[in-house]
Amino acid sequence: MSWPIPEIPELKAVAPLRYRLWFIILLLILIVGTLVYAVLKDTTDFYHAAIYSSLPSFLVWLLLFGAVxxxxxxxxxxxxxxxxxxxxxxxxxxxxxxxxLAVIGNIILTPEQQGIAPLLGDAEEIPVFPEQGRALSLPSNDRRQLLAKIEQDFEKQCPGYRSLLRQIYIASDDHASYQPAIYQQWKMSPLPIINRDEIDKLYDEEAFEGLIMVIAFQCWSFENNKKAYSEFVSAQLFSSTKFATQEKLNVLAGMGRTLPSLPGEIIKDLQILFEYNRIDKNNMRHLWITGVTNDVLTELAINSHDSAFNLFTENSVHLIDHTFGPPGPLSIFLASAMLTEAISLTGSDHIVINQLTEGSASLYLMTKELHQ
Known part of the structure; x- marks a missing residue:
């Protein structure tokens, strides 16, 4: 998988000139020329043979040396x-x-009242629920109230955003039940999505106009799904970087292009992410991980320790599943909202490795400032 970056082959090397060798070759050619002249002239006067044969011998050597x-x-x-x-x-x-993509609006609701802030604290204070899915920490489960709160928060983050809204996408196992409420709130019909394909297409749209809203509801639909994973709600507003600059929008974060990866290639692709995103290895202090197996975590730690940079230092790696339990079906949408909030709390850049249930993984960089 990875990015379709072509491998640039190495140019076949040519050995540099060895002048001492060519001086020896010159002497040998002069000697051979002298002997040939002596044989052809049937003479034993090698002194004169050397003098008379030196010019043609030198020209032969010069021809060879010039070609090389x-x-x-x-x-x-x-x-x-x-x-x-x-x-x-x-x-x-x-x-x-x-x-x-410029992140213009961001909301993440989690089982923790403080959102993801507890994951950024000291290790001994981080909540630990690795095997347990938890319910949302909300005073009310009313969908209309929740959507109204999202709308109010977006208006605070980006006043007048509704006039710039181009499309709404909804990610949910039960998207049909949310569509009427979303339409009533924004007077726009949301399109259901199950992966990031529609978002990833935006990177190849040169300076697209307007804002894109993506809402993800990872909520328990049926009794037998309860506690299989934690509940989350995320909502984000995206725009092109050019449009954000043109409209002078307040940018919360820059979301980098997703690097798709396979389980056995995560280490290699992480190196590619650092190399082609030009990430400063010495200043990268936050790596977020979800869905990654213990074997891959161990390999990451070993590789990080042996390489020039070491992300696996105290408080540098944030294990989302360690606090919120097994990853749910919408982790691909939730992770970017988590990292955007983390940027607002830390003021620094963050990387996420998000391994999905089907085995593939997504790696990308979230930055505090947009790339110039």
Whole structure:
């Protein structure tokens, strides 16, 4: 999977000129030339044979040396052009992979009253419920009141956002039951989504206009689903970075392009994320993980310790499942809302590794400031 970044092959190297060797070759050619001249002239006067044969011998050597020198100079020119082209290709792919969406509005409701703030505290104070799904920490479960509260919070974060709203997407196992209430609240019919494909398409829309709202309801629908995973509600407003700048919108975070990965490639793809997003290894202090197996966690820790950067330091890795239990079906939508809130609390950049139930994983960078 990963990003479709082409592997740039190495230019076949040509050995540099060895001038001492070519001086020895010159002497050998002069000696051979002298002997050939002596044989052809049937003479034993090697002194005069050397003098008379030196010019043609030198010209033969010069022809050979010139051919090799020309080949080496052509290689040097080609190597320079190859290096320039490789650097430009690499830069273009870095620009592509660093493409962001601007997060204009963000709401995340969790089983914890303080949202995700407890996960950023000291290790001994972080709530621990690794095997237990928990209900939302809400005073009321009324959907209309909840949507009204989301609308009010969005209006505070982005005054007048409704006039810029382009589309609403809803992610839920029971999206049909939410659609009437959403339509009544925003006078816009929401489109159901089951993955991030529609969001990921926005990265390839050059400076799309308007705001995109994504609401995710990970709530218990039936009795037998209770406590299989925790309940969450997230809502986010996205725009293109150009539109956010043009409209002078308050940007809460920059959401980077998703890097799809497979379980056995997470380590390699994390390195690719650092390389092509140009992440400063020394200043990255927050890695969020959900859905990742213990084996992959161990491999991440070992690889991080052996590499030039070490994310697995105290309070640097945030295990979402450690606090909120097994990941639910909508973790792919919830994670970006969690990280946006984390950015507001820490004022720094964050990375998430989100492994899904089907086995694939998503890695991406959330930044406090948009890339320039």
């Amino acid at each position: 020198l020309n080949r080496y100079e052509q290689y040097c020119a080609a190597a320079y052009a190859w290096e320039e082209a490789s650097a430009e290709t690499r830069f273009q792919w870095q620009q592509w992979s660093r493409k962001q």
